[in-house]
Amino acid sequence: MNILLTVAYDGTNYFGWQKQKERISVQQKVEEALSRLLKNDISVRGASRTDTGVHALEQGVFFKAETTIPINKFPFAINPFLPEDIVVSKAVEVDDNFHPQYSVLKKTYEYKILNSRFKIPQLRNYTEFVHNELDIEKMQKSCRFFVGEHDFKAFCAAGSTAKTTIRTIYDLTVQKNNNIISIYVTGNGFLYNMVRIIAGTLIYVGEGKIKPEDIKYIIESKDRKKAGKTVSPNGLTLFKVCYI
Numbered sequence: 001m002n003i004l005l006t007v008a009y010d011g012t013n014y015f016g017w018q019k020q021k022e023r024i025s026v027q028q029k030v031e032e033a034l035s036r037l038l039k040n041d042i043s044v045r046g047a048s049r050t051d052t053g054v055h056a057l058e059q060g061v062f063f064k065a066e067t068t069i070p071i072n073k074f075p076f077a078i079n080p081f082l083p084e085d086i087v088v089s090k091a092v093e094v095d096d097n098f099h100p101q102y103s104v105l106k107k108t109y110e111y112k113i114l115n116s117r118f119k120i121p122q123l124r125n126y127t128e129f130v131h132n133e134l135d136i137e138k139m140q141k142s143c144r145f146f147v148g149e150h151d152f153k154a155f156c157a158a159g160s161t162a163k164t165t166i167r168t169i170y171d172l173t174v175q176k177n178n179n180i181i182s183i184y185v186t187g188n189g190f191l192y193n194m195v196r197i198i199a200g201t202l203i204y205v206g207e208g209k210i211k212p213e214d215i216k217y218i219i220e221s222k223d224r225k226k227a228g229k230t231v232s233p234n235g236l237t238l239f240k241v242c243y244i
Contacts, residue, residue, distance in 0.1 A: 002098060003074070004243075005030075005044075005061040006090035011233075012125045013085060017050040017059065026050075026086060030061060033081035038065050045100040047241045048107060051193075053233035055126070057110075058089075060241045062100035098243075106170060106188055108240040111199040111231070113181040127180070128199070128235040134206030136176045142205045143172040145215035146185075146198065153222035155201070157193035157230055165191055165222075174202065181206075184239065193230050201228030 007030065015023040019031070027044060034042040047060030069077050074091035082088070097103075114120060114127040115134050146169050153165040171186040183199050201218070204210045210218075210228075218226045 001067060001071075002064055002094045002096060003062070003071070004092050004094045004098065004100070005063075005074070005078075005088050007059045007061045008057050008087050008089055009055060009059065010085040010125075011050060011053050011055045015052045016054065017046050017048070017056075026056075026059075029083060029086055033078055033086075034063065034065070036081050037078055038067055040065065047100050047104055048238050050236075050238055051233050053125070054236045054238070056238040058240045059238055060100055060104070060243070062094070062098065103243050104189075105242045105244045106186055107190065107238065107242070108171075108184060108186040109190070109195045110237045110239040111183040111185075111195060112235045112237070113183070113199070113203065114179060115176075115181050116179040125234050128203075128231045130203060130206075132207050134181060134203065135208065136174060136181065136206065138208075138212050139174045139181075139202045139206045142202055142212040142215050143174060145212070145219070146172045150219050151222055152191055152194060152219065154218050154224055154227045155194045155197040156191035156224065157197065158224075160192035162191055167191060167194070172198075196230045196233065196236060197224075197227055199228075199235070200231040203231065204228040 009026050014026050017026045019025045019027040031044055042063055044061050044063040071091050071093050075088040078088050112127045114123050114129045119129050149168040151165050152167050156165050167189055169187040173184045175182045
């Protein structure tokens with residue numbers, strides 16, 4: 001069977017999704033749990049390589065295995081083998097042409113900002129703290145400049161191995177609920193730290209350091225130095241993955 005899991009996790013205690021030597025990753029824990037459940041060595045592939053401290057609500061996880069467990073019962077079977085900060089919420093069977101990355105149509109990320117006078121300890125692992133009051137309307141006005149197909153080189157961190165820096169953003173919104181600002185960005189793919197740099201740039205807009213219309217020129221410049229800072233991974237969540 002070709003199986004696609006929907007996996008949620010709190011990334012606080014992990015060095016990202018991807019398995020690595022001498023560091024605990026989410027992929028490692030999922031593979032260990034599947035191997036114990038199915039009594040066979042199982043390797044998995046994810047839809048997105050989330051970084052250290054980044055969370056996921058709907059990470060896509062693909063693997064092949066022989067099993068008699070009904071597909072609709074698979075989440076209930078695997079979850080007891082996983083740590084409490086990793087949960088499988090769905091399992092479906094996919095065809096032989098499915099690929100966990102190439103079959104992705106679009107992804108949505110959420111970035112959360114705690115905009116308050118003081119930090120809230122319980123939110124320290126899930127938000128970026130900004131003391132200065134942010135202008136939410138200016139941040140919202142900036143969103144339209146990101147939408148569309150652009151060369152996002154100015155929003156790509158050093159160390160990227162991407163063959164091209166051209167990406168398409170389908171939607172970008174900024175919402176505020178009390179002292180929590182949520183940024184939602186949907187695209188066909190994202191460059192290294194792209195969402196965190198977009199969030200950092202929107203914070204600059206909210207602080208009045210740059211104007212909403214400056215976004216257009218920052219994108220056209222292809223100059224990383226002109227965009228905002230790369231904010232912490234804590235506030236970032238892989239929110240949804242949609243497949244073809």
